[in-house]
Amino acid sequence: MNTAESPLPFTEFDRWCMRRAMSLARRGTGKTSPNPLVGAVIARNGMVLGEGWHRQYRGKHAELEALEAAAAAGHTAEGADLYCTLEPCSFTGPEKHQPPCTTAIIQHRIRRVVIANQDPHPKVSGQGVQTLQAAGIAVETGLLARKGEELNRFFFTFHRLGRPWVHLKIAQSLDGRIAAPGGDGKNRITNEAARKLVHRLRRSFDAVLIGRGTAHIDDPELTVRLERGRNPLRVVLDSRLSIPDSARLLALPDREKTLIFCAAGADPRRIRRLEDRGAQVIPVAGGPENRGGLPLDQVLQHLGARKVLSVLVEGGAAVFSSFLREGLWDRMSVFIAPFILGGGLNAVSGLPIPSMEEALGFQDVEIRRIGNQILFEGAHVYRNR
Amino acid sequence: MNTAESPLPFTEFDRWCMRRAMSLARRGTGKTSPNPLVGAVIARNGMVLGEGWHRQYRGKHAELEALEAAAAAGHTAEGADLYCTLEPCSFTGPEKHQPPCTTAIIQHRIRRVVIANQDPHPKVSGQGVQTLQAAGIAVETGLLARKGEELNRFFFTFHRLGRPWVHLKIAQSLDGRIAAPGGDGKNRITNEAARKLVHRLRRSFDAVLIGRGTAHIDDPELTVRLERGRNPLRVVLDSRLSIPDSARLLALPDREKTLIFCAAGADPRRIRRLEDRGAQVIPVAGGPENRGGLPLDQVLQHLGARKVLSVLVEGGAAVFSSFLREGLWDRMSVFIAPFILGGGLNAVSGLPIPSMEEALGFQDVEIRRIGNQILFEGAHVYRNR
Numbered sequence: 099m100n101t102a103e104s105p106l107p108f109t110e111f112d113r114w115c116m117r118r119a120m121s122l123a124r125r126g127t128g129k130t131s132p133n134p135l136v137g138a139v140i141a142r143n144g145m146v147l148g149e150g151w152h153r154q155y156r157g158k159h160a161e162l163e164a165l166e167a168a169a170a171a172g173h174t175a176e177g178a179d180l181y182c183t184l185e186p187c188s189f190t191g192p193e194k195h196q197p198p199c200t201t202a203i204i205q206h207r208i209r210r211v212v213i214a215n216q217d218p219h220p221k222v223s224g225q226g227v228q229t230l231q232a233a234g235i236a237v238e239t240g241l242l243a244r245k246g247e248e249l250n251r252f253f254f255t256f257h258r259l260g261r262p263w264v265h266l267k268i269a270q271s272l273d274g275r276i277a278a279p280g281g282d283g284k285n286r287i288t289n290e291a292a293r294k295l296v297h298r299l300r301r302s303f304d305a306v307l308i309g310r311g312t313a314h315i316d317d318p319e320l321t322v323r324l325e326r327g328r329n330p331l332r333v334v335l336d337s338r339l340s341i342p343d344s345a346r347l348l349a350l351p352d353r354e355k356t357l358i359f360c361a362a363g364a365d366p367r368r369i370r371r372l373e374d375r376g377a378q379v380i381p382v383a384g385g386p387e388n389r390g391g392l393p394l395d396q397v398l399q400h401l402g403a404r405k406v407l408s409v410l411v412e413g414g415a416a417v418f419s420s421f422l423r424e425g426l427w428d429r430m431s432v433f434i435a436p437f438i439l440g441g442g443l444n445a446v447s448g449l450p451i452p453s454m455e456e457a458l459g460f461q462d463v464e465i466r467r468i469g470n471q472i473l474f475e476g477a478h479v480y481r482n483r
Numbered sequence: 484m485n486t487a488e489s490p491l492p493f494t495e496f497d498r499w500c501m502r503r504a505m506s507l508a509r510r511g512t513g514k515t516s517p518n519p520l521v522g523a524v525i526a527r528n529g530m531v532l533g534e535g536w537h538r539q540y541r542g543k544h545a546e547l548e549a550l551e552a553a554a555a556a557g558h559t560a561e562g563a564d565l566y567c568t569l570e571p572c573s574f575t576g577p578e579k580h581q582p583p584c585t586t587a588i589i590q591h592r593i594r595r596v597v598i599a600n601q602d603p604h605p606k607v608s609g610q611g612v613q614t615l616q617a618a619g620i621a622v623e624t625g626l627l628a629r630k631g632e633e634l635n636r637f638f639f640t641f642h643r644l645g646r647p648w649v650h651l652k653i654a655q656s657l658d659g660r661i662a663a664p665g666g667d668g669k670n671r672i673t674n675e676a677a678r679k680l681v682h683r684l685r686r687s688f689d690a691v692l693i694g695r696g697t698a699h700i701d702d703p704e705l706t707v708r709l710e711r712g713r714n715p716l717r718v719v720l721d722s723r724l725s726i727p728d729s730a731r732l733l734a735l736p737d738r739e740k741t742l743i744f745c746a747a748g749a750d751p752r753r754i755r756r757l758e759d760r761g762a763q764v765i766p767v768a769g770g771p772e773n774r775g776g777l778p779l780d781q782v783l784q785h786l787g788a789r790k791v792l793s794v795l796v797e798g799g800a801a802v803f804s805s806f807l808r809e810g811l812w813d814r815m816s817v818f819i820a821p822f823i824l825g826g827g828l829n830a831v832s833g834l835p836i837p838s839m840e841e842a843l844g845f846q847d848v849e850i851r852r853i854g855n856q857i858l859f860e861g862a863h864v865y866r867n868r
Contacts, residue, residue: 272817272859273831274659280837432657437842440834446658449825452665457822463855470848472857
């Protein structure tokens with residue numbers, strides 16, 4: 099397991115350097131996918147000589163950035179320690195845009211390499227460590243491994259489960275409703291602070307996903323506006339392609355980033371029409387158990403094949419409940435507004451939970467207050483792993 | 484309005500003394516009803532000479548306690564300031580168990596009386612102040628008036644609205660359910676810390692109220708066990724008297740404190756049988772609009788006539804929703820457990836709220852975390868006052 103913390107007696111300085119490397123890695127958030135977030139720090143005798151991070155997909159690897167930074171500052175890295183959040187790569191290939199880091203590390207005569215997590219990529223896992231050790235370099239792994247797991251949760255989930263990390267987000271009233279009985283033109287459950295938080299969340303995801311109902315009723319753009327950052331891919335689950343031609347998602351400048359999944363039997367003219375408007379339409383075969391909905395595992399598989407490592411599901415209630423029912427989720431954010439609707443649409447429904455004992459619980463629960471709203475967050479408790 | 488803060492230039496010491504008086508008053512919580520909580524502090528030249536509080540119903544008034552405490556400590560109260568959380572009383576009568584405080588205050592030659600709130604009781608309101616002023620004593624009112632209102636919210640609501648203060652309490656899952664689809668033998672939504680908090684809440688109320696369903700399914704005792712304190716009156720709304728003979732509420736040592744409200748047409752034999760088991764049964768005439776439920780205004784009126792100043796409504800969903808629908812409530816506590824049921828019984832339903840704009844909002848919102856649970860509290864926003 100990658101999460102095992104190493105029993106090695108790391109020093110406080112070791113920990114400090116690794117935390118620093120992780121904080122550098124985080125600077126690449128939303129820019130490196132499908133690559134992981136990686137940070138590196140080079141230090142000798144308690145002094146940092148150079149640091150670096152993987153800035154963006156196809157950009158230089160963090161280790162090389164750190165080695166070059168040290169050289170630029172007039173330091174030789176000989177005999178120094180290198181702290182990497184992830185196992186350095188050791189291979190070349192047609193899909194790969196950068197030279198292997200192990201070669202550079204060996205050339206610069208690094209004395210010791212400290213690693214948080216092994217790379218789950220089959221071409222790297224363990225190979226990087228072996229290559230370095232074969233060259234006489236001391237390698238120690240597992241420092242702040244849990245924090246490293248958390249840092250690259252999208253990447254690790256993708257390589258372990260073969261599907262993107264799925265984060266469910268919903269905004270509900272205190273009594274668990276997302277719309278009044280009459281139905282509203284617009285979902286105004288969240289306040290400004292909560293909306294900013296959602297935009298901050300969006301920019302770190304590869305894709306944002308909504309259902310047909312949300313596309314109709316809320317007609318969202320799903321772009322990052324209240325914060326700086328790149329727009330994620332926009333995914334709509336719309337089995338019969340009932341999304342109106344006037345939807346904002348079809349009028350954005352980068353409309354090629356709008357993906358619409360539909361049932362295999364959807365109207366070909368409708369598909370052409372939406373493709374003419376710039377969207378990508380993807381028919382998937384539905385199973386009989388899907389009650390008119392699309393098979394979520396196939397949708398995720400398709401997104402995974404496109405190197406989408408992370409999906410933020412933004413509703414509505416039907417889509418939210420489907421992901422819960424299928425167990426295809428990793429983390430959940432529930433915004434709870436300080437008012438009661440006392441009727442209307444439940445945020446969650448149709449889960450096959452017969453009794454309180456079998457209620458869907460969470461791990462790593464976080465509860466925050468945002469103005470008069472509550473933000474509840476929790477992670478999936480995986481049972482069969 | 485009693486809530487108006489006085490514009491008088493009170494000193495920091497004045498404020499300190501009034502806060503102290505309020506903190507003394509709070510010691511009587513759960514013991515003074517139907518009397519208010521009252522505290523008193525006597526001070527001269529920045530020194531406290533005596534303090535007192537109304538310890539229990541029919542006990543000495545706070546002002547007298549403070550005067551006696553000063554005398555017992557060897558102080559004369561002559562020329563001193565008296566801080567009272569509530570206007571001192573000035574009348575005698577057959578219902579009254581203590582002599583008028585104004586007489587004692589005048590006899591002890593107090594120089595100045597500072598009051599947080601005027602007494603809403605028609606026999607006192609303003610009379611106390613006038614009696615003191617007529618005797619040449621300086622009287623200043625309104626110091627920390629809002630805090631005083633909060634302190635005696637049961638008492639003030641009772642005298643203003645002619646009904647008890649109603650506090651709604653419910654425990655629900657994250658998605659707003661109180662029971663799984665299958666239905667549970669027992670409601671285990673709250674954790675130990677939350678249950679202790681409920682017992683602490685109970686002991687400060689004159690009565691605890693539940694509906695028929697809760698009496699059946701949860702079969703609660705509604706007593707104060709996890710904390711010290713006296714048991715409140717137990718009220719069950721049970722239009723057809725379907726509560727089982729084996730209910731715990733009918734087997735408690737103080738079973739005369741169990742009140743069961745039923746419809747006017749309830750079976751007389753069933754009434755006698757429950758009365759034989761020690762409960763008090765009270766038939767009330769139901770209106771046609773009550774969908775089988777009892778008219779809550781009449782229930783509250785009856786409780787008010789019995790000098791019940793405060794009611795804690797502990798569910799279930801039907802009763803909770805009825806109080807909300809009728810607008811007969813003052814404060815609400817919602818315990819939110821960190822799990823999802825995804826089906827089953829909603830905590831609130833059937834409110835006539837057509838759109839998000841007309842959602843039921845709150846004032847004085849408080850949000851606390853109790854372990855992994857959330858406690859949301861909010862107060863009624865009264866519209867037509």
